Amino acid sequence: MSIAADGDKELQGISLRSLPKISLHDHLDGAVRPATIIELAEDAGLALPASDAQALGEWFAAQSDSGSLVNYLKTFELTVGVMQTADGLTRIAREFVEDLADDGVIYGEVRWAPEQHLAGGLSLDEAVEAVQQGIEDGEDAVDHSGRSIRVGQILSAMRQSDRSLEIAELALDNREAGVVGFDIAGPEDGHPASDHSEAFDLLAENFFPVTVHAGEAAGLASIRSALIDGRALRLGHGVRIVSDLDVIERDGDEVQVKFGDLARWVRDREIPLELSPSSNVHTGAIEAWGTELADHPFDLLYQLGFSVTVNVDNRTMSRTSLTRELALLVDAFGYDLDDLEAFQFNAASAAFLPVEEREELVEMIADGFRND
Incomplete structure (x- = not known):
């Protein structure tokens, strides 16, 4: 069946939106509602390319679908521009949580870069507190609606800066106040994880979870640095790990592959890949394999036993949702409910939570897929 206008799809008689999901790679400044941008832009002194939410959403999609990560990142000037006050951050974080719950997400991690939200006079701590307030307000609203969601913050440092x-x-100061992980984001090529070794050393000494954007706009050297210098427990995107695979023969579903050392390490150690299918197409991350979602090496990685997870990256820019990403994968690769459940199990196991809480997520996913 086709994907509905809202991104939903029925599979084996089940609405994909109704299934319990885990979201690991989801940027706060990439998920601002266009209507909210319009409401906040005047006070922020921002000129917008469109005056209604539908047109603004279409503008984001057109700008983002350029095949260039550099062009893709330029759209964030608008979203970050309305996120410079405590009230703005709190509202956007609350809406983020509500939108996740409406998408069937039961656990999410929201990543954002506090250093980009200080132009209005906020301190780093005040910015983190404002986002946490919004998260908690959103969780309460979802709870009052009879549903349940939990969301943790991942603090991103911009890899081109020195902060x-x-x-x-x-992140360490707020580890008991909602922050569950650390990340580096921004221009990947030319800014390896090794540039930030002092930060990664501190986090490792304090046993704090790390994910690193790697293998999106740069190749194997970036992934290697993320694992060795960053001690990354997950790879943000990581799609270019496919460059370390030599496909010898492919006959239908049967694939013979020679693994490079790096790819074998990532596969055998079950290091999760935070794949974002639509975003990977839009930013050119899969340009070596094609320009359509059906060209994405997602299925090859899955069939070879990599720990693949499905993510949205930036909902507003890609005009997507986790439900829609799953529907697109079903259409592209013929997946069934067992496959989609496996992706959620991978994500639950990769969450930056204690093992007992990860096991609870696994049980919630299994129950949700069985009940549906």
């Missing part, structure tokens, strides 16, 4: 140690310290 990573400061952001690492900020």
